[in-house]
Amino acid sequence: MSSTTTTAPNTSTNKPAPERGSRIIGGVANYIDERTSISGLVKEVGRKIFPDHWSFMLGEVALYSFVVVLLSGTFLTFFFQASMTEVVYNGSYVPLKGVAMSTALQSTLDISFDIRGGLFVRQIHHWAALLFVASVMLHMARVFFTGAFRKPRELNWVFGFLLWVLAMAEGFTGYSLPDDLLSGNGLRIIVGMIEGVPVIGVWIAYLLFGGEFPGTDIVGRLYTLHILLLPAILVAVLGVHLVLVVINKHTQFAGPGKTNENVVGVPILPAFAAKAGGFFFIVAGILALIASLFTINPIWNYGPYDPSPVSAGTQPDWYIGFADGALRLVPPHWEVVWFGYTVSFNILVPIAVLVGLIVAILMYPFLESWVTGDKREHHILDRPRNAPTRTAIGAAGITLYLSLMFAASSDIIATHFMVSIEHVIHVIQATTVLGPFIAFWITKRVCLALQKKDREIVLHGYESGRIVRLPHGEYIEVHEQLDEYERWKLLQFNEYKPLMIRPNAKGKITGLQKVRAGVSRFFFEDRIEPVSKAELEAAHAAHHGPDLEGGHQAPQVGPGDH
Numbered sequence: 145m146s147s148t149t150t151t152a153p154n155t156s157t158n159k160p161a162p163e164r165g166s167r168i169i170g171g172v173a174n175y176i177d178e179r180t181s182i183s184g185l186v187k188e189v190g191r192k193i194f195p196d197h198w199s200f201m202l203g204e205v206a207l208y209s210f211v212v213v214l215l216s217g218t219f220l221t222f223f224f225q226a227s228m229t230e231v232v233y234n235g236s237y238v239p240l241k242g243v244a245m246s247t248a249l250q251s252t253l254d255i256s257f258d259i260r261g262g263l264f265v266r267q268i269h270h271w272a273a274l275l276f277v278a279s280v281m282l283h284m285a286r287v288f289f290t291g292a293f294r295k296p297r298e299l300n301w302v303f304g305f306l307l308w309v310l311a312m313a314e315g316f317t318g319y320s321l322p323d324d325l326l327s328g329n330g331l332r333i334i335v336g337m338i339e340g341v342p343v344i345g346v347w348i349a350y351l352l353f354g355g356e357f358p359g360t361d362i363v364g365r366l367y368t369l370h371i372l373l374l375p376a377i378l379v380a381v382l383g384v385h386l387v388l389v390v391i392n393k394h395t396q397f398a399g400p401g402k403t404n405e406n407v408v409g410v411p412i413l414p415a416f417a418a419k420a421g422g423f424f425f426i427v428a429g430i431l432a433l434i435a436s437l438f439t440i441n442p443i444w445n446y447g448p449y450d451p452s453p454v455s456a457g458t459q460p461d462w463y464i465g466f467a468d469g470a471l472r473l474v475p476p477h478w479e480v481v482w483f484g485y486t487v488s489f490n491i492l493v494p495i496a497v498l499v500g501l502i503v504a505i506l507m508y509p510f511l512e513s514w515v516t517g518d519k520r521e522h523h524i525l526d527r528p529r530n531a532p533t534r535t536a537i538g539a540a541g542i543t544l545y546l547s548l549m550f551a552a553s554s555d556i557i558a559t560h561f562m563v564s565i566e567h568v569i570h571v572i573q574a575t576t577v578l579g580p581f582i583a584f585w586i587t588k589r590v591c592l593a594l595q596k597k598d599r600e601i602v603l604h605g606y607e608s609g610r611i612v613r614l615p616h617g618e619y620i621e622v623h624e625q626l627d628e629y630e631r632w633k634l635l636q637f638n639e640y641k642p643l644m645i646r647p648n649a650k651g652k653i654t655g656l657q658k659v660r661a662g663v664s665r666f667f668f669e670d671r672i673e674p675v676s677k678a679e680l681e682a683a684h685a686a687h688h689g690p691d692l693e694g695g696h697q698a699p700q701v702g703p704g705d706h
């Protein structure tokens with residue numbers, strides 16, 4: 145920095161004097177540095193290396209769409225009025241003129257029709273929110289399927305998990321703000337779920353709504369949550385999340401020169417930062433394009449909230465679908481009356497399934513490290529096929545999630561395909577219960593098959609489809625050998641075996657140990673052994689007839705030579 149700030153012309157060298165612009169920038173930088181010593185931090189963070197893989201972009205998309213949500217949300221706060229005081233609409237949307245509604249809905253209609261650029265920003269905010277949650281979940285899936293959550297990143301998985309829950313809470317509270325028919329119905333469902341909790345449910349609902357649903361307090365309360373409390377927590381947790389990405393360093397896929405001890409990629413300053421800056425504008429630009437072309441949440445079509453009507457074909461935002469769907473799948477008659485109290489299993493069972501799914505996501509890294517007994521640090525990512533049971537569990541989880549999500553669209557599926565809603569529900573009930581098991585089984589078999597294929601390729605090369613006749617008359621197919629990069633990729637993976645149970649100090653085997661060994665067998669009994677050095681040498685010797693490809697090297701054993 146200081147080199148650019150030299151003001152006296154240096155006559156002893158031939159270096160040209162710095163341009164006026166760079167002198168000013170350098171001067172400002174020096175001024176700030178002398179007062180904050182920030183250059184040390186910039187140097188330290190700027191030297192961090194960011195490896196290159198398309199899947200690492202998903203976290204970035206989450207970050208950039210969040211920035212767009214923050215900026216557009218701030219604009220909306222200038223005009224939105226979080227009040228449920230009743231007014232008569234008199235804005236420029238003619239069909240609603242003279243209709244009684246809350247100030248919240250009126251101000252949202254004003255944003256849409258009377259404030260310059262208002263509808264555009266509202267739509268950017270909503271589309272960016274949808275992209276934000278989608279990219280968060282895809283990012284979470286990439287972290288899961290590549291095993292990036294293993295030591296030392298389990299803690300960052302937990303912070304990430306909090307971000308996911310906060311993102312959904314932000315989405316739900318935002319969706320409920322305009323106080324239109326759709327948002328009111330969403331709240332009605334939540335109230336129903338809360339009231340379904342035995343003993344305390346009704347009290348909690350009263351506390352949240354300040355009395356009987358809907359009351360006049362809820363929009364104001366949700367507003368405080370939506371623009372103050374939740375974003376503040378989200379930004380704080382996100383800060384910790386990103387600091388941990390820097391502290392733990394980024395993971396990378398296996399390749400020559402990439403080890404558990406280094407990171408290969410571009411430094412954050414200047415290369416990655418420039419790329420990331422450009423990428424932010426691409427994300428923002430695409431969101432602006434979508435927002436200007438496609439309507440989202442046309443509240444003027446729904447009208448004000450009224451507890452009696454529910455319009456057909458309405459949908460929650462996609463990420464709330466799994467909760468709505470879970471409620472729709474349970475038979476309505478699952479209700480009993482005990483000691484004069486109604487216990488609604490038709491609400492408690494879906495709540496239990498949702499809580500179970502969410503807690504399983506939170507706990508997975510800890511469960512897996514308990515099962516493997518692996519206490520090492522992992523900075524090299526797994527290819528999903530090389531962790532078949534984990535990948536299969538992920539596929540089962542996604543199948544369950546998607547089944548629940550599609551259940552939230554059961555009425556739309558029924559009307560579009562002209563089938564009865566009961567049939568749609570029965571089919572989705574079946575995919576919800578059986579689908580995860582089927583997905584687990586198929587995924588595991590596919591992973592093991594792919595591992596077998598990799599093994600074949602490592603040992604015998606690719607089938608080239610070229611048949612050659614040897615001088616003594618024999619026909620053989622030429623196998624093309626792998627290059628070093630591919631071989632490295634295919635050979636590099638961890639090998640786990642089921643844990644052995646050993647008696648503890650008192651010579652006993654505890655029940656917990658038995659469970660652990662059982663789960664470990666479930667994970668690792670069925671596995672493909674990695675290629676050993678002996679096998680590679682044997683394969684090479686067996687294949688070494690005449691050298692048809694002009695001097696192929698014997699296969700080298702890569703880092704996965706266990």
Ligand code: HEM
Pocket residue numbers: 199200201202203204206207210280281283284287292293297300301302303304305306307308311382385389393394395396
């Ligand atoms: C507001 C939401 C989130 C944002 C903005 C965000 C952002 C990021 C970014 C930019 C990275 C580095 C680049 C990359 O690997 O993609 C990262 C890494 C990471 N994130 Fe997130 N994340 C979010 C949510 C989550 C969630 C929901 C999880 C998991 C439950 C998670 C777990 C992780 C982990 C474990 C890493 C380290 C990955 C590695 O080193 O390979 N994050 N995050």
Ligand code: HEM
Pocket residue numbers: 210213214216217218220221224252255266269270273274276311314315317318319320321322370371375440441
């Ligand atoms: C991850 C964060 C956020 C998400 C997922 C989110 C999502 C949403 C959604 C879905 C709506 C309904 C939009 C519509 O009417 O169609 C909304 C409304 C709103 N949001 Fe956010 N939001 C987030 C953060 C923020 C922040 C940080 C602010 C303020 C600084 C904000 C301010 C508002 C306002 C004022 C409204 C009401 C206006 C309206 O409905 O058009 N939001 N938000």
